[in-house]
Amino acid sequence: MRVASGLEPQEGYEIGVVVDALRASSTIVTALALEAEAIVPLSSPEELKRVDGPTIGEQHGKKIDFADYGNSPTDLLRHAEEIEGETLYMVTTNGTDTILRAAEVHEEVLIGSLLNASAVASKLSGDTCFVEAGHRGMLAVEDTYTAGYIARLAGGEPADGRTRAAMEMARGLPAEEVFKxxxxxxxxxxxxxxxxxxxxxxxxxxxxxxVYEDGMVVPQ
Amino acid sequence: MRVASGLEPQEGYEIGVVVDALRASSTIVTALALEAEAIVPLSSPEELKRVDGPTIGEQHGKKIDFADYGNSPTDLLRHAEEIEGETLYMVTTNGTDTILRAAEVHEEVLIGSLLNASAVASKLSGDTCFVEAGHRGMLAVEDTYTAGYIARLAGGEPADGRTRAAMEMARGLPAEEVFKxxxxxxxxxxxxxxxxxxxxxxxxxxxxxxVYEDGMVVPQ
Structure with missing residues (x-):
């Protein structure tokens, strides 16, 4: 299988894996691991304000004050009992928007992070594009690293130099140092x-x- | 030739290339390109205070107030005429100390940056260790990238996965995005x-x- 990576979804790849490692991808993975029923990604804090249900909200790294939870996996871990069985509405600066953009191009959209790297890698059976949230249209090294890590686990053939670089970076450099x-x-x-x-x-x-399906992120 | 990289000088490598891309390496390269005669790296602001001569000083990213110049290549460009022919004394948070540490282990110590990447690469005729200044003992991606960039230009054989990762990163990702x-x-x-x-x-x-020789950095 071919793997590509970058800040934009790319035509010609069946699967899109959205990576916003710090922190939206990791927050979503944690919420579903804590048995939240679904996450509904929204595209603006205004939309979040109007919903009826528990909310996760972040803008520019800070919790939105009217949201129930921040975009933080460790916050969710502390509220595990509240989250179980719930459908959560979520807005973050980059991550939720990246999911919505990926869904316009890719048939199947998964959410990847280091937290669920092997699990995601095992589901990649077709050509895959890693869509990195990045930072204001620029590379964010933690996303490039995470994309490379999952791509390498999946045994993908890099379609370009950027993706090869990401895969080598993830093999040779320690995750925690790169993230910190x-x-x-x-x-x-x-x-x-x-x-x-x-x-x-x-x-x-x-x-x-x-996996993102019909407007919601649910466990595959 | 074998190439290694990391935050520490390594025994068994004849040449050490000190990399503190943001900014000490780049400042030193710029100063010598502007025909400063030499740079004397010192290990503390206290030492810098006692010297008689023009000074470059930075701590934690900020210019030391009593220094003549900051650790900034673009500042030096604006003072090109003052610098020509001078011996400058210099302290920075990481860079100058990294030079002194590298000199304890490597026979030959060069200063590398993207600004002089090809020139440094052309001088590497023996086994080389890139000594990255990093940040408080942690990887700084701009240094790893720069080390990889020069190592690749020199056609080195990476001695470890970390160095291979750095070389691939430098080939596949754009410098300005990584630095910014x-x-x-x-x-x-x-x-x-x-x-x-x-x-x-x-x-x-x-x-x-x-090149660092007898307590001073001079053009090779």
């Missing part, structure tokens, strides 16, 4: 969320594979 | 030094190869 040393990692550390950075750098913590 | 997206790049942007980040991501701007 990243721009996003630094911003989160400054905001007192180093715990999230360390958690998101863990590999294969969960086995759930979130 | 890095933790250090973000801190510099916040401090109004985006201009430095963009300048340091330029490749082969200069041909000078700084």
């Amino acid at each position: 040393g990243s721009r996003t990692g630094h911003v989160l550390e400054q905001r007192g969320r180093l715990e999230d950075v360390e958690f998101c750098a863990r590999v294969d913590e969960f086995e759930v594979v979130p | 997206g890095s933790r250090t790049g973000h801190v510099l942007e916040q401090r109004g030094r985006l201009e430095d980040v963009e300048f340091c991501a330029r490749v082969d701007e200069f041909e000078v190869v700084p």
Whole structure:
């Protein structure tokens, strides 16, 4: 199978894997591992304000004040009992929008993070494009790394130099150093969320594979 | 030739290339390209205070107030006439200390940056270890990238997975995105030094190869 990666979904790849490792992908994976029923990604805080149900909200790294939960896997872990069985509505700066964009191009859209790397890799049976959330249209090294990590586990053939670079990076450099040393990692550390950075750098913590279908992210 | 990379100098490598791409390496390369006679790296701001001569000083990303110049290649470009022919004394948070540590292990110590990548690569005729300044003992992606970039130009055989990863990263990902997206790049942007980040991501701007000999960095 061919694998590509980048900040945009690419035509010609059946599967899209959305990667926003710090933190939307990791938050979604954790929510479903805690047996939330579904996550509904929305595209703006205004939409989030109007929904009736539990909410996850973040803008520019900070929790939206009217949201029930932040975009934080470790916050969700502390509220595991509340989340079980719930459908959660979610907005984040980059991640939820990336899911909606990927769904316009790819037949199948999965959510990938280091937390569920092996589980996602085992589901990739067709040509796959990793769609990285990045940061304001620029590469975010933690997303490139995570895309490369999953692509390598899946045994994909890189379609371009960028993807080959990501796969080698993920093989040769330690996840936690890359995540802590990243721009996003630094911003989160400054905001007192180093715990999230360390958690998101863990590999294969969960086995759930979130898939986006008909407006909702559910466990596959 | 074998090439290694990491945060520490390694025994068994004749040449050490010190890389602190944002910004000490780039500042030194620029100073010598502007025909400064030499740079004397010191290990503390206290030492810098006692010297008699022009000084370059930075701690934690900020110019030391009593220093004549900041750790900034673009600042030096604006003072080109003052610098020509001078011996400058220099302290930075990581870079100058990394030079002194490398000199304890390697027979020959060069200073590498993207600004002089091809020039440095052309001088590497023996087994080479890239000594990355990093950030508080952690990987800094701009240094790993720069080490990989020069190693690849030199046609080195990577001695380990980390170095192979660095070389592939430098081949597949764009320098400016990696530099701007890095933790250090973000801190510099916040401090109004985006201009430095963009300048340091330029490749082969200069041909000078700084070498550390007898306590001073001079053009080879």
